[in-house]
Amino acid sequence: MEPSPDARKRPRRLRCDAELNRDRIIDAARKVYRREGLSASMASIARAAGVGIATLFRRFPTRTELIAAVFEDAMERNRAAAVAAGANESAWDGFRGYIETVCGLQADNRGFAEVLTMNFGSAKDLERKRQEGFAAFTGLIERAKAEGRLRKDFTPEDLPILLMANAGVLGAAGDAAGEASRRLVGQMLRAFAADPAEPLPPAPAPKRLLRGMVRQRRAGAPAN
Template identity: 35%
Template sequence: MPPTVESPGEPDRPRRRDAQRNRERFIAAAQAAFAEHGVDASLEQIARDVDLAIGTLYRHFPTRIDLLMAVFEPKLQEFVATAERALDMDDPWEGFCAFLESLFGMQAGDRGFNDLVSMRFPASDRTEAMHERLYRLIEANLRRAQRHGEVRPDITEADIITLVWANGRILEATSHTAPHAWRRNLHLMIDAYRAPNRHELPEPPLTGDQLYAAMVHLSA
C-alpha cells in the first residue's frame, strides 16, 4: 500500500487555528479595555492581558483603527438594525424616541463606543464610511419625525451629535453612582425636541463643517 500523502496545507492548519484563537483573545481583551478606558486604551496593556507580544497584536491589527473596527463591528451592526427598525415603526415619534433610546443605551457602559461615534478620524476611510452611514440613519429618523410634525423643524443632525457628547459626559460622571441617570436627561431633551414645545433658539445649529471640525478635535 502506498504511503499516505499529507495535504500540503495540513501543517498550516494548527497554525491557522492558533492565529484565529489569538485574534479572538485580542478582540475580547480590547473590548474590555476600550469599554473602560476609551479608544486610547493602551495596546501594550491589551497584549499583556492575553500574554502575547505586542508584535503579535500588530500582525493581526496593523493599526489601532483596525482593532477598533474589529471590536465594534457587532455593535455597529446592532445600531444599524435598530435604526432601521425604528424607521419601520408605525408612529414616527415613537420610532424617533426608540432610536435615540437605543443609541444612548449603547453608549452606557462602553466608553470606547461613545468615543467612536463622537469622534472623526479623517485618515481612516473605514471610520469615515461608518460615520456617513450612521449619520444617514440619524437623518432618516429625524426627518421622518419632522415631516409628520412630531419634532420641531429647526433640530438638525448636529443637535443629535451634541446630545451624544453631552450624554457621554453624563455617563462619565454618573456610571458608578447612578448608572441609569442618563435616561432622565435624555427624555428631558426628547421633550424639548417636540414640535409643540418650540421656542426660538438664541444660536443657529452647527454647520456640517463646524460639526466635523469639532469631532476631529475630540480625536486629537
C-alpha cells in the same frame, strides 16, 4: 516523501493559535475601550490580552482595523435600529426609540460614540453600515419634523452633543450610571420634542446616585 503527522498538524495548530490570539485581543480591546474609550493605547490592549505588542500588530496592523473588529456588532445594531426606526409608522416613536438605543449602546461601551463619528474608509463594510445608519437617522429627523413632533431646529449634530453629555453621566454616576443615563436621555427627548410633555424615566434614588458618584471618584483617584 510524505510529511510526518506532526508536520501536517503544525500548520493547523498555528492557525488555531492565531485565531485564539485574535479573539483574545478583540475581547481585551472591548473591555479596555469600554473602560477608557478609544484613547486607550495599543500597548495597554496587548497587556490586557496577555500577548506581545508584535503579536497584536500582526493581527491588527492599524488601530482602525482593531476598532472596526471590536465595534462591528455594535455598528450593525446601530444600523438596524436606525433602519427599523425609519420604518416606524410614527416617526417620533421611531426617533425616540433610536435615541434610546444609541445611548444604550454607549452605556455598553464608552467608545461607541466616537466610532459613530469616525470615517472607516479602509474598513469598507463598517463604513457602509455607519453611513446607512446615518442616512436612515437623517431621514427620520425630517419625517418627525413633518409630523410636528420634533423641534424644527433639531439637527443631526445634536446627537453627538447628547452622546457627549451621556458620556459624562456614565463616567461619573458609578453604580447608578444606567438609571442616570436613562434620566438624561428622557430629559433630552423632552427638550427635543415640539410638545415637551414626554414622560420622564424615574430618577435614581438620591442615596444611590450619591453613593455611585463617590465610589466612582474614589476609583478614579490617583494612588499616593
